[in-house]
Amino acid sequence: MKPSPFDPDRPALDVEGLCVDLRTPSGTVRAVDGVSFGVHRGRTLALLGESGCGKSMTALSVVGLLDPVAEVTGGAVRVGGTDTLRLSRAERRKLAGPVLSIVFQDALTALNPVQPVGRQLGEPFRIHRGFSRRRAEEEAVRLMTRVGIPEPRLRARAYPHQFSGGMRQRLLIAMAVALDPDVLIADEPTTALDVTVQAQIMRLLRDLQTERDMAVVLITHDLAVVAQRADDVVVMYAGTVVENGTVREVFSHPRHPYTKGLLDSVPEDAVRGRPLPAVPGSPPDLSAVPSGCVFQDRCPLVRERCVRERPPLRSVGASRSAACHFSEELHRV
Amino acid sequence: MSETPATETSATGTPAPGTSATGTSVPGRRFDGRADAPPLLEVAGVTKTFGHGRRRLTALDGVDLRLRGGETLGLVGESGCGKSTLARVLLGLERPDAGTVRFDGTDPFTLRGKALLAWRRRVQMVFQDPFASLNARMSAADLIGEPWRTHRDVVPTAQARERRVRELLSLVGLRESDAHRYPDEFSGGQRQRIGIARALALDPDLIVCDEPVSALDLSVQAQVLNVLSELRERLGVSYVFISHDLSVVRYVADRVTVMYLGKVVEHGRTEDVFDRPLHPYTAALMSAAPVLDASRAAEDAEIRLRGEIPSPYDIPSGCRFRTRCWQAEDRCADLAPPAVSRADAGDPGRPGQPHAALCHFPLAGEQS
Ligand SMILES: Nc1ncnc2c1ncn2[C@@H]1O[C@H](COP(=O)(O)OP(=O)(O)OP(=O)(O)O)[C@@H](O)[C@H]1O
Ligand SMILES: Nc1ncnc2c1ncn2[C@@H]1O[C@H](COP(=O)(O)OP(=O)(O)OP(=O)(O)O)[C@@H](O)[C@H]1O
Ligand code: SF4
Ligand code: SF4
Ligand SMILES: [Mg+2]
Ligand SMILES: [Mg+2]
Numbered sequence: 001m002k003p004s005p006f007d008p009d010r011p012a013l014d015v016e017g018l019c020v021d022l023r024t025p026s027g028t029v030r031a032v033d034g035v036s037f038g039v040h041r042g043r044t045l046a047l048l049g050e051s052g053c054g055k056s057m058t059a060l061s062v063v064g065l066l067d068p069v070a071e072v073t074g075g076a077v078r079v080g081g082t083d084t085l086r087l088s089r090a091e092r093r094k095l096a097g098p099v100l101s102i103v104f105q106d107a108l109t110a111l112n113p114v115q116p117v118g119r120q121l122g123e124p125f126r127i128h129r130g131f132s133r134r135r136a137e138e139e140a141v142r143l144m145t146r147v148g149i150p151e152p153r154l155r156a157r158a159y160p161h162q163f164s165g166g167m168r169q170r171l172l173i174a175m176a177v178a179l180d181p182d183v184l185i186a187d188e189p190t191t192a193l194d195v196t197v198q199a200q201i202m203r204l205l206r207d208l209q210t211e212r213d214m215a216v217v218l219i220t221h222d223l224a225v226v227a228q229r230a231d232d233v234v235v236m237y238a239g240t241v242v243e244n245g246t247v248r249e250v251f252s253h254p255r256h257p258y259t260k261g262l263l264d265s266v267p268e269d270a271v272r273g274r275p276l277p278a279v280p281g282s283p284p285d286l287s288a289v290p291s292g293c294v295f296q297d298r299c300p301l302v303r304e305r306c307v308r309e310r311p312p313l314r315s316v317g318a319s320r321s322a323a324c325h326f327s328e329e330l331h332r333v
Numbered sequence: 334m335s336e337t338p339a340t341e342t343s344a345t346g347t348p349a350p351g352t353s354a355t356g357t358s359v360p361g362r363r364f365d366g367r368a369d370a371p372p373l374l375e376v377a378g379v380t381k382t383f384g385h386g387r388r389r390l391t392a393l394d395g396v397d398l399r400l401r402g403g404e405t406l407g408l409v410g411e412s413g414c415g416k417s418t419l420a421r422v423l424l425g426l427e428r429p430d431a432g433t434v435r436f437d438g439t440d441p442f443t444l445r446g447k448a449l450l451a452w453r454r455r456v457q458m459v460f461q462d463p464f465a466s467l468n469a470r471m472s473a474a475d476l477i478g479e480p481w482r483t484h485r486d487v488v489p490t491a492q493a494r495e496r497r498v499r500e501l502l503s504l505v506g507l508r509e510s511d512a513h514r515y516p517d518e519f520s521g522g523q524r525q526r527i528g529i530a531r532a533l534a535l536d537p538d539l540i541v542c543d544e545p546v547s548a549l550d551l552s553v554q555a556q557v558l559n560v561l562s563e564l565r566e567r568l569g570v571s572y573v574f575i576s577h578d579l580s581v582v583r584y585v586a587d588r589v590t591v592m593y594l595g596k597v598v599e600h601g602r603t604e605d606v607f608d609r610p611l612h613p614y615t616a617a618l619m620s621a622a623p624v625l626d627a628s629r630a631a632e633d634a635e636i637r638l639r640g641e642i643p644s645p646y647d648i649p650s651g652c653r654f655r656t657r658c659w660q661a662e663d664r665c666a667d668l669a670p671p672a673v674s675r676a677d678a679g680d681p682g683r684p685g686q687p688h689a690a691l692c693h694f695p696l697a698g699e700q701s
Contacts, residue, residue: 273562
């Protein structure tokens with residue numbers, strides 16, 4: 001059922017130079033501009049960035065669920081060596097579930113409100129494996145048990161609104177891992193949840209990942225979640241990747257002024273009454289991204305070359321890169 | 334009523350100027366950091382339920398708090414524990430079923446007419462969502478000056494109003510030229526600043542901030558937090574600050590109140606509550622909050638709560654946290670837990686600065 005045999009050296013998911021254009025009333029804008037990253041089985045890669053920087057667009061392109069107003073205009077999305085962007089719709093649909101799977105932020109809208117959750121959880125087994133309804137529902141109960149829903153057999157007959165937010169998110173995760181995907185994309189899976197529930201969900205994801213040896217792409221805007229839950233990080237800004245590397249390296253020695261600004265402005269070890277080092281300004285509108293460096297309007301290091309020339313993402317150390325002309329000048333104090 | 338520990342704010346070292354940033358003195362404003370001064374805000378035994386007949390939900394259950402002039406009280410707790418309901422009670426938008434609110438010695442719910450109007454100016458609110466809370470068809474200047482239409486005597490002449498709008502814009506870090514722009518021409522952080530300028534237009538003594546930075550972009554959040562703390566320094570404004578982001582609360586608050594299912598379960602100085610929680614729920618909350626530490630040490634120290642948050646229609650007997658507490662014993666189901674303070678946990682704590690919680694078996698010291 002999987003497209004090609006497992007190769008330990010090749011990333012389970014390999015995205016290269018992905019570009020997505022958006023048709024808006026005032027013209028076409030580029031929402032994702034040359035995004036590349038790779039994730040191996042058993043590892044978690046975080047896509048980190050502020051609202052509107054293109055994280056969800058990237059994820060939706062990978063799973064082939066983009067809105068009709070958006071279109072992939074370049075790049076490759078390789079899963080086990082096959083470029084899924086070249087597959088037909090029908091071929092792609094076969095990958096969703098057994099190979100690639102996604103968990104969305106909003107569990108209430110992602111579940112069907114008028115169908116018992118047991119039926120919904122059994123669906124992937126009926127569609128992809130041709131199970132009978134009874135057998136599919138058995139699988140659903142097994143999954144509900146796995147994600148810690150109490151009294152699963154009874155609760156399988158309940159509807160989504162009868163579950164708490166945290167339980168609904170666990171149901172979605174159960175549905176996403178039902179067919180043992182190689183790659184799981186989680187788009188802000190805990191943003192709407194409380195910290196104690198968030199920690200519970202993140203632990204569940206981590207356990208499932210270890211148990212099933214999945215590659216996980218975790219989309220978030222929470223620096224602390226990245227620090228605690230991811231191995232590698234891709235920092236996005238205005239549709240582009242500005243920095244990537246292992247979380248440990250990037251967070252201890254950021255090589256892009258934007259990453260450094262973000263890390264500095266977290267109030268975690270700030271002293272009360274002393275101002276936080278804030279990044280001035282705000283992210284650019286997609287229709288007005290500057291032609292040189294995307295961060296130039298807010299960068300403390302900006303100079304003439306930054307306005308003229310867009311810095312390419314270049315290697316700044318063993319297996320890490322940054323898109324800044326002057327990244328060598330950064331020293332975190 | 335007295336079973337809930339009262340939240341007492343303490344003296345801070347912040348000098349509290351008696352004048353606003355514009356140099357005009359603000360009569361009637363209290364800058365009493367002294368421990369013996371009467372509090373600016375005193376909430377006692379406030380209870381609020383919603384619903385009809387037997388299907389009633391208890392959103393607030395005997396809440397007590399106290400806040401002194403010029404101080405910031407952080408309010409934390411899980412979604413649905415009653416934080417926004419309490420905020421609405423403080424603003425006089427929601428009448429409690431029982432209990433009292435005293436602002437500068439007066440119960441706002443007894444006020445009528447002119448006196449009520451005069452009180453309303455002293456307590457203002459900054460909302461979470463800077464997109465939804467501003468009328469898109471009004472310019473920044475109109476939005477900031479709108480409260481003066483109701484409170485006509487605050488800034489009486491058109492000329493003075495124009496000047497005051499400019500002052501307020503610069504106070505929150507916007508440009509004078511921004512006065513004639515509309516909300517959709519501003520970024521989220523800038524809109525939130527307009528919301529703050531608007532709250533300041535009436536020279537309030539207290540600003541209730543309900544998740545003021547949660548809807549903001551990461552890199553913009555710090556800008557708004559800086560504006561809020563600068564206003565406190567310059568104008569001596571007090572804040573009640575609601576946030577689910579514990580690192581933000583730790584940074585802004587002098588004192589912290591922790592709520593669980595409508596009840597205050599712990600309060601004290603921010604450092605005490607964060608570093609040496611007494612209540613198991615507080616300890617779990619603090620340990621679950623992700624921190625910027627890539628070493629993963631925090632995850633090992635995490636306290637894992639069992640079960641789900643109980644329904645507010647059906648609050649557990651005895652201690653309401655018992656269905657999720659790892660320390661729960663029979664007594665926790667039978668008896669409402671007493672108010673205990675640091676001394677009960679075998680720690681003298683700081684005299685005159687109570688740090689208290691509701692628990693039969695309070696935690697002793699450092700977070701595990
Ligand atoms: N259906 C759509 N129509 C028009 N514009 C869209 C649509 N979906 C997204 N966009 C725009 O595309 C850009 C990228 O959006 P995307 O959803 O990928 O951001 P994101 O990084 O996921 O942000 P968030 O953290 O807010 O979820 C944004 O500027 C957004 O406004
Ligand atoms: N007008 C209302 N009618 C009925 N129930 C209400 C009303 N307002 C609030 N509640 C209920 O009261 C409880 C407390 O709600 P509140 O909004 O104060 O919580 P909160 O602590 O602010 O939560 P959040 O962190 O999610 O904002 C919840 O169970 C909520 O559903
Ligand atoms: S290229 Fe220039 S503007 Fe861009 S991040 Fe680097 S220093 Fe700043
Ligand atoms: S009273 Fe009992 S159940 Fe409640 S918090 Fe204390 S130990 Fe836990
Ligand atoms: Mg998104
Ligand atoms: Mg609320």
